[in-house]
Amino acid sequence: MDNLGELLHGFSIAVTLPHLALMVIGVLLGILVGVLPGLGAPNGVSLLLPLTFGMQPVSAIILLSSMYWGALFGGSVTSILFNIPGEPSSVATTFDGYPMARDGRPTRALATAFGSAAFGALIGVILITFLASWVAQVALAFGPAEYFAVYFLAFASFVGMGGAAPIKTVVALAIGFAIAAIGIDTVSGSVRLTMGVDELVKGVNFVVAVMGLFGIGELLVAVEEEFHARAVSSKIEWREVFRAIGRLPRHSVALLRSAAIGCWMGITPGGPTAASFMSYGIARRFSRRGRYFGTGEVEGIISPETADHAAGTSALLPMLSLGIPGSATAAVMMGGLMIWGLNPGPMLFVDQKDFVWGLIASMYVGNIVAVVLVLLTVPVFAALMRIPFVVIAPLIVIICVVGAYSVSNSYLDVVMMLGFGVVGYLFKKLFYPLAPLVLAIVIGDKAEDAFRQSMLISKGTLGIFFANKLVTCLIVAGIALLLLPLVLQLPRLWRKPASAATETTAQETAREKVTI
């Protein structure tokens, strides 16, 4: 019950006037980036990052995490009202959310989405409250070999469960590692992979990569299809809100199942996007009304939304207790932690109790603030969507350019950001996953250091990764996850001649969509 005491202490930090104000600002900014296509949670958070350098770490993380909650909610607003997912993770919400809103029940669709999202987030925070400090305690005993094994497991789970083509995931991961290695090597002090460009000695900042990959890349994908914001009515009827939320407990099975899927995908870094798709798919298969999915089913909204938010929230658990972010946005926040001079990982729970528990308590409060604010501001942000895209697009380009420049006042960063934009567009278009790429850029150095330190300890034999039970289990689990796609391919090869080709292609494209 230590945790509860710590949590109460955390509330005394989080529930102060300045921090509540930061939450409101963060959530509003988050809804804004969530609503605007082309600006998402990862680059929204990295845009805000330079402005937090002067703040207390607790205040800074409360601002950034509130922005994350806001972005998760904002993405659902446009999915339901305009059939345009503002965030990749809310694509699955469009399947049933938009039909329901179009049929004249926009308030019910929105309230169902927000209610189940809040439930998912709540389960995620409760999990963090009770599990994070325990995981951190276990991790305190970790040596470099165990750390490398955990990193390995995290990367392997992207390959095994991320949903994208496995080899494309591997390529994205490896490119991230190579980018992380650019610049001065922290162990030997030698300069690596600068290819003759002196300015690269300082390395490639992850913010620059995120701005390009998610900002410019998403913009290029969005501009391709000329979308018309055909809004359904965005008026909120409050009586209907409470009625819709009151009906939620009837779907408790779907809620709990989706929350479990979300938490699992958030902790083992699968990410919110994969979680929402997986949850939707499973709900369609197991629901009694499965064949009505896609026409405005309540459970078709509940499942992706609950999983999305549960995954987004629980992605912070491994970030706090192990130093491994569970999603692209968590990776950006972890980059922030390192900039503020904190060392993400188990020592946070010993040295920075105020920070950790302040953050966890703020997650409870922040999500409530987010639900209230998003309901209040739906009409305002829906009106934003009526600004033509040709006006918004150049503004987002300027925001990304300025954001990339202000990281370290370097023009080269701006040029690289544009290059990352092209890469981001190609990767999105061809279903290469972007989250593992960002993750590898942020924690590639640490994974490499852990590997080299364990090699120093073992004097160069790989046996250290099988030296005790824990590390062996982690490594074996990682290898199993790496091989999982291969194993899943086998029965398909077996059946291939028999099954109709049309169905497999339909499934394949549906599966590919998961990685958008």
Next chain:
Amino acid sequence: MISRRALELATAFLTGGFGVAVVVSSLDNGIGWSSAGVDAGTFPFLTGIIIVLGSLYNLVRGVVPAATLASVPIAITAIELRRLAGLFVPAAIFVAAIPLLGMYVASALYIFAVLAIPRQQSVPRALGMAAATALALYIVFERMFQVSLPHGALAAAFGF
């Protein structure tokens, strides 16, 4: 118009080329084991090899028309390509103009050009938006957050 296959091939070449560059460049740092432990080039070397191998696999998958690729032969249509260029080319010119014109002038011109030339907005409105953008950038960054954005060679020539 660009086929899905061509796009897959181009991307595989891009990633593969990056992989080769990483491999070659990491050889300078030494790979393998020395008295100081694992050499600095080893880890990048291995990731480079993985990138090259993975790109080769993706290249082959792109050439052999699998069921998936055959179902979506066209990745980018001519209209889409024009829209892409309409966004990217001005953005690239904007970035290229920053060292000369500075962030404020370049972004104002960029906004004006994008809005006024395709007749999206009337000229006075485009002018207004361009001025407002530059002013907002100046107030937010130079004043509120004390981040100096590049003023450009032109401004320097005039003595700013």
